[in-house]
Amino acid sequence: MAKLETIWRQKTDDQHRKALKKRLTKKSAQVLFNSLKSAANEKDIENAWRKVFTEYYVENYDEGFEITSPENVDGFISARSGALIFALRLLLEFKQGTDLTRVNDRARITCQCIHYMHAFKEKGYELPTVIVGADENQAFVLLAGNFYKYLERDYEWGIAPSSAYKRDLKLMRDLQDDANLAVYPFQFVGGNVNERYNSLLDLFDSIDSIVQADGKETYKVAVSPATIVGMFDEFNHIAFREPDKIQPVKAVNMFMQMLTGKNSNDYYFLPRNRNLYHLPGDEKAKVYGVRLEAYLNHYDRNFTPKEVDQLTAIADRLIEANERRFKGDFWTPTIWAQRADELLKEVIADDYKDDSLVWDCAAGVRNLTREFNYDELFISTYHEDEVYLGEGYNPEAKAAFQYDFLNDDVLLNPKDKPDPHDWKMPESLFNALIDAGKTNKRVVFYTNPPYGTATNVKADGTSKKGIAKSKVNELMVKQGISKASQQLYCQFFTRIVKLVDDFELKNVYIGFFTKPRFFAGGDYFEKFNQFFFSRFKFVKGNLLNAGEFSDTANTWPITFAVYQLGTGCTDQPTNQFTIEQSDYSNGKAKVDVVGTHTMQKVYNNDALSTWAREPLKQGCFVKMVKGTYPQLSSALNESRGKKPRGRLHQGSLGYMVSNSNNIGEGTTNSGVWLVSGSAYKGNGFNVMPENFDRACVNFTARRAIAPTWYNEQDNYHAPDTSNPKYQEFVNDALVFTLFENASYQAAYRDEDWSNTNVPGKWANQWFWLPIGLVKEHVENDSNLNPIYDDLRGDQDRFIAKQIAHRSFSNEAQAVLDAAEKVWLETLPNRAMLFDDYPKYYLEAWDAGWFQIKQINHLYPAASYDQFRECFEKLKQKSGQLVYDLGMLNK
Known part of the structure; x- marks a missing residue:
């Protein structure tokens, strides 16, 4: 009977959801989200x-129904005159800049x-x-009837409702309790479009539930993947009497058990003390029982088995990264x-799950394996509470256990x-690994390891206190591969290599989700890559946007790669990946290779x-400038108070x-930039x-390269100087460097700085026009006497000397010509700015392009748009030559 009731309920819910989607389409939802995102004010x-x-x-x-605004409310929806009477009478109030996760802001609106x-x-x-x-x-x-009681009490009823939260403080205090x-x-922010759309449907579904109940009963808000993250935040805020003693994973475990009731024999409020919550091992957590029960009773927790799976599947999202033992x-x-399972099948065999020892060594709540069945599966996770959270999934597993893999x-x-x-395992x-070493049985290490950075580990592999971050880290220090140990997934790789050696395994595959940074090389990974790729070869992998993993940034890639x-x-030296993205169109989820x-x-x-730095290592650049000189954070801003490193x-x-x-x-403008003085920031070099x-x-x-999410970690190779295009690129690069937005060269006339024999005169060696041309245009204009002097x-x-004896491509020459026009058109306007903008040093005859742009901002030059078009063509050409000269691969 219960099974039939569940089927009937699910069928009814599905029909209702379809009706919701007809009244509120995804297109309408997207219009709403776009309008909210671009909203300039509360109206x-x-x-x-x-x-x-x-x-x-x-x-x-x-x-x-009709919508009106009695008493100037933001909206009031009720039955039209002459229509049947329905329970729904909906009062709407909208704000800007509030945070509705806070009780105070919800109380303000209420x-x-x-x-x-x-x-x-x-x-x-x-x-x-x-x-x-x-x-x-x-x-x-909110169910409005729960707040009718306040209408009978003595509050500041004479004031304007819009100012009530500031003036009716007694009511505000009562509401907060x-x-x-x-x-x-x-x-309606974060996540993907489908999650935001479903959250909006849940909003209207909750309102409709009140109509169906005739508004007489306290309704239950639907719990869904779109709302559960916020629900946990509220739970975490109100639940614990001793919050400092509750680890995040334990809090998540309690929350999920309270919601789903998966293991009510181990998780329950003590009958005689509702302020104690029983946990496995007869552990008891101190809670605010009354608060929790009131909170939980607000939500509909009659879940189908499928819904329980969906909610448990995202339990990892609830654990705040900065509180976890492993970041990332x-x-x-x-x-x-x-998709990862498909790649493993493509590389290993279609039936690899039937004849392999598979160990998910950072399993969390078993998101990787829960949809499949394995002949010999082992599941371990650092957090013991995740073992309980994952109960019910992969019942065929030989063991599911807490284990610190590092x-x-x-x-x-x-x-x-x-x-x-x-052994702890x-x-x-242990016996299965011993047996695999003897029989050459296939072993697959398959997991999504933490791929954050162990930030308290130095480049030499030690922590700030000189103590290794983990025992694997200690091994990496001894093996001379300690730099990469800051990346926790590299520690996981290293531990697997040790297991291979210890148990004499010969038939091993690794399937890992990681950042792909080590595939780009760099000093950071050089020794590690030599170590790891001498034992394992990369077979196949993809690149997916990190934004596919909810609550992460969308500007960098993740790879799932298989190694043998x-x-x-x-x-x-090179490895090729497919670029893949999810597609949820037509109600189906799939992965597209793009x-x-x-x-x-x-x-x-x-x-x-x-x-680029190599000529500076000849030993002839040891003399440093004496005295003071500009330590800059941009062309015209000195970094006073900071400790300059340049x-x-x-x-x-x-x-x-x-x-x-x-x-x-x-x-980024903080990563690569140029100044004609010194830079407060290190990580650079002198241009000689x-x-x-x-x-x-x-x-x-x-x-010149446009960043994409999948190329942002690629490293640059030195150019092929033997390529016939190289010298043209060099001259193009000179022009590009002069006029790009991060080129902050400028001239200074400051009493404290001088790089000439004239006190207070800092020459801008990046000024591109000959002095004779400048003199010709200022000597007969009395308004420009300061420049002439x-x-x-x-x-x-x-x-200017370099430009005089070089030849330039059509694209570079067009930029030079357009820039000269802008200089000429802005020159007469300088006189109006000498007194009002002394910080621009516009009396300097060699004022750089950055300074000229400041004039153009106030008095636009007619040729500036032409300059921008010419520069964009040069940028596109330069970007292509970067690939042609072997500095990057596509």
Whole structure:
């Protein structure tokens, strides 16, 4: 009977969901989300919400509703005159800039609505049955009847409802203690489009449930994957008497057990003390029982088995990363677990699950394996509570156990410790590994390891206190591969290699989700890659956007890659990946392959950053500039109060910040930039005549490439200087470096700085026009006397001399010509700015392009758009040449 009831309920719910989707389409939802995102003020938010509520209830609902604004409320939806009487009378209130996860902000809106209801009552209007409060990101639903009691009390009824939260403080205090406000809002930010759409459907579903109940009973808010993250935040806020003693994983476990009741024999409120919650092992957590029961009773917890699976599957999302033992733990969506299984089948065999020992050694709540069945599966996780959270999944597993993969048993080996009872791992796993070593049975290490950085581990593998982060880290220090140990997934790889050696395994595969940074090389990974790829070869892998993993950024890639143990393996210079993305169209989830990308391992000896600095290592640049000089954070901003790290050599043309060697860092204005003084930030080098061309090539290569999520970790290789296109690129790069937005070269006239024989005169060696041309245009204009006086006795700058004896491509020459026009058009306007903008140093005859742009911002030059078009063509050409010259792979 119970089974039939479940089937009937699910069928009814499915029908209702279809009706919801007809009245509120995904297109309408997207219009709402876009309008909320672009809202400039509170009225915009009100209009966006009123539109969607009107569409749902007035235009598409079967019954006769209308929307009005009595007493100037933001919206009131009720039955039209002459229509049948329905329970729904909906009071709407919209705000901007609130945080509806906070009780205070929910109380603020509710306080205003109660004042509206009091006015309704005084004038004989029907009272609302439902209250909805919303802002640009969230919305919450309240049963209005739970708040009628306040209408009979003595509050500040004479004030305007909009100011009630500031003036009716007694009502605000009463509301903050009201358990009926212990709701969590529906979220419309973060996650993917489907999650936000489903959250909106849940909002209207909750309102409809009140109509069906005739508004007489306290309704239950639906629990869904779209709302559960916020629900847990509220739970965590109200639940614990001693919150500092509750680890995040334990809190998540309690929350999920309270919601789903999966293991009621071990998890329950003590009958005689509701402020104690029983946990496995007869442990008891101190809680606020009354608060919790009021909170939980607000939600519909009659879940189908499928719904229980869906909620448990995202338990990892609830554990805050900064509280976990390992940073970088991310919930693996089902669609990517299925895709990972497909890749393992493509590489190993279709039936690998039937004849392999599979060990998920960072299993969490078993997101990777829960959809499948394995002949010999072992599941371990660092957090013991996750073992309980995952109960019910993979019942065929030989063992599911708590295990610190980077510390437990690391220093043991079966030759010295042949007794499995000396090991932390289960005896069944120990014996299975021993057997696999003897029989060559296939072993598959398959997991999504933490791929955050162990930030308290130094580059030498030790922590700030000199103590190793883990026992695996200690091994990596001894093996000389300690730099990579900061990446926790590298520690997982290293532990697997040790298990292979200890148990003499010969038929081994690894299937890991990781960041793909080590496939780009770099000094950080060089020794580790030599170590790992001498034992395992990369077979196949994909690149997916990190945003596919909910609650992570969408600007960098994740790879799922399969590696095979082999002999004679070497560190391959390039590896090709498919670029993949999820597709949820037509109600089905699938993965599409949208392209390929080749990652090249670039190590220090071949890196562009090393090549650009190489001429400075000749030993002739040891003399440093004496006295003070500009330590800059941009062209015209000195970093006072900061400890500058840049130092100028004598004869320096300026300083180029060039942080790291990858695309992602190079395209940010904090990663690669140029000044004609020094930079407060280190991670750069002096630009000297001897390395001038290389500096320009480095700057252009780093700044001309458009970053994508899948290439942002790619490292730059030194250019192929034998390529016929190289010299043209060098000259193009000179022009690009002069005029790109992160080129902050400027001239200074500051009493404290001088790089000439004139006190207070800092020459801008990056000024590109000859001094004779400047003199010709200022000598007959009395308004520009300061510039004419400044150029007396001076000479052409370094860049002007270089341009004079070089030939340029059509694209570069067009930029030079357009820039000269802009300079000419802005020149007469300088006189108006001398006094008002002394910080621009516009009396300097060699004022750089950055300074000229400041004039253009105030008095736009007619030729500036032409300049931008020409520069964009040069940028596109330069970006292509970066690939043609072998600095990057596509």
